[in-house]
Amino acid sequence: MEPEDEIYENGGGEQPPPRSKPIISGEQLDVETYASLYRDRTKVARLLFIADRCDNEAMPLEALGMEALRMAYDEIKKGENTQLFREVVGKIRGRLGDKYEMDAAWCETVDRRAEQKKEKLENELNSYRTNLIKESIRMGYNDFGDFHYAHGALGDAFKSYVRTRDYCTTSKHIISMCMNAILVSIEMGQFTHVTSYVSKAEQTPDALDPITVAKLRCAAGLAHLETKKYKLAARKFLETGPELGSHYNEVIAPQDVATYGGLCALASFDRTELKNKVIDNLNFRNFLELVPEVRELINDFYSSHYASCLEYLGNLKPNLLLDIHLHDHVETLYDQIRHKALIQYTHPFVSVDLRMMANAFKTSVAGLEKELEALITDNQIQARIDSHNKILYARHADQRNATFQRVLQTGSEFDRDVRSMLLRANLIKYDHNLRASRKL
């Protein structure tokens, strides 16, 4: 299934209201509706990522890429980040017409304004610092952080936010500092900071309001996802409450929570956990409603309809590859899900006809044999293949024989090791005696 085939099925999207049409689906990504899920910097980052991806692909995706670039341009113009602006213009390379050219005048005005603001903020901060009023110093640093963030100096923003820590008095301050730090860290891609600030926020003595809790869970989930800890990521995403809504749009949309959580859970949970935490999870069901395809594929997997499950997965793949957080994990997750499907299929049977299994998985018998061979060698499936008749036989190790074998082997190893030990001890004793006699 090549991405190009999928793209030919549908042209660009129409303009339906944002919530009713599933955004992440098998059809071609509608850039406008996708982008409307987010705001601020992540919107721009995602659009630029899509544009980059589409640049490398074949011709039909170019329209998608152009659309993304156009929206990115508009969004950046609303903000104050001249560096990003220059980047976008460079990427457009004049392909979108006159309206989307380099606007040097705008850049200059924005930069000048930024300089003035920066001076003003610095002066304010210095005066606060001399006055030693904690609250104002904290707010000064916060403003500085916001300023740097708006202008794309993420490192400086992070430093400024972290500086407010010394001046935080209430837990509300601490939480806002943590949230800011988390936001900047995610943008910078430094997920170790994300984890540490999430735990810091969760440790505050006051009870957090549910929206903040949900936001923290999402951030933690993202951090785990990036570090490839899929099981932990799934757990975090699944614990996110529905109160999240669109409150965290500057980082993540609820559709993403559903997709990431669903796929990670499918790849890493076993059956009981899948049933308890995903299928029977009422909270998570709200999220899954937003991405009915993911919901369908999880249900299919659980009820052993592997062919349709794998088909949904294949359909989703091109769009998932355009997602900024998930794209480099798609292959691994898909492989893990496929392996789990194969293992689950063979588990209840004593013998399995490989031809029927190949049908169920919509693959060839030879390819299936290769995959099963890899899984058997990895010891994930206990079975053996009868290549002549194309049957897979389950193989249960004979415990008694295995025990005898192990006993004999351990015995001979003990024998050998003790003998060499005694020999070495004698050598050392000899050496020691020699040295002692020399000393005398």
Next chain:
Amino acid sequence: MGSIENLVTQIQGLSGSVDDIAHLHNILKIADESLHAEPSALSSVLDQVDPAKHSLGYLYFLEAFTFGPVSKEQALTLIPILARFINCCDAQQIRFAPDKFVSVCKRFKDHVLLIESPLRGVSPMRAAVRKLQTTSEHLTTLHPDFLLLCILSKSYNIGLSVLEDDIFDVDQPRDLFLYCYYGGMICIGQKRFRKALELLHNVVTAPMNTINAIAVEAYKKYILVSLIHYGQFSTSLPKYASSAAQRNLKNFCQPYIELATTYSSGKIAEFKVYVDTNREKFDNDKNLGLVKQVVSSMYKHNIQRLTQTYLTLSLQDIANTVQLGSPKEAEMHVLQMIQDGEIFATINQKDGMVRFLEDPEQYKTCQMIERIDSSIQRIMTLSRKLNAMDELMSYDPLYLSKVGRERQRFDFDDFDTVPQKFPI
């Protein structure tokens, strides 16, 4: 001349009881120098002394007689004399002067090698070894020489019979290195790879302050045999290996370690290329034959892995997976392995299929029970030995003083100084 006549009468007289022999030994020690001064005069005297009854005296005479370099013809005449002596001498008497005996035997070995017929020396040397050993667990200086003769004369079986004894007491560490190295070579020759690995492992992990050439050569062979027998090799030496070995051995055996890494990648073609490019190095170390065995063992291990995954497999598929040329070759390999008992399978030539079977051993026969029983007995003996050694060590005054100095002090009264030496 007169003194020698005197000695002869004394020898003939004092070769009775143990005390007499001790007394005789002292006399002989004093007279040793004068014996060495006139070696030529001794040839006539040797007939007067009986090697069986007057072994100690004969030994002294013989040792002085054979002192110094000899030519090939002289060696030819000396060898039967020496052989006769070694075969019929009295073990108890010669144990009074072990170094003399050792030097006589070493000269015997040199003579045998000089006339290039090592086979003549094998049997007398074995007798010599047995006579010099105080117990069967004792490693003497003659053991490596004996093994060397076995290797050179290709009489591996006799060497194996001596190797079966476990060694615990060692005279000189250098003997142990040579013994284990030669022993390893003999076992490799007889295809007893497990025992070879054991012996070579002992060399490589023996305590040593600096690295020696024997350990380096042994390590090279160790890598190769480990690949043949287990199909894998781990480059890290166990913790109890000496630090000198751990640091330096790898530097001397670089081509072999690379060989092991290429082997573990599983690609036979690459491996063969590597072997061919480094052929000379292996040849210089005289390991080329062993390396060729490693190559064929690669096929074996690949086929063995297949038995874990498949119940039946076509010969064509085996040939493809294991990277053999044709199904015919695959059939040859599988057949050889079945005959050697390395896998259990049946070949169906009509379909060109091989059916892999489980190990038919059910562990229910009498032989198996006997085997398990004897293993248990053996291990219990070893355990007892280990305990005995432990007890012996705990009486040792040096050990006690060291432990006493460093023991935990729970009470104020404990802060007394432990005496350095116990009054015995």
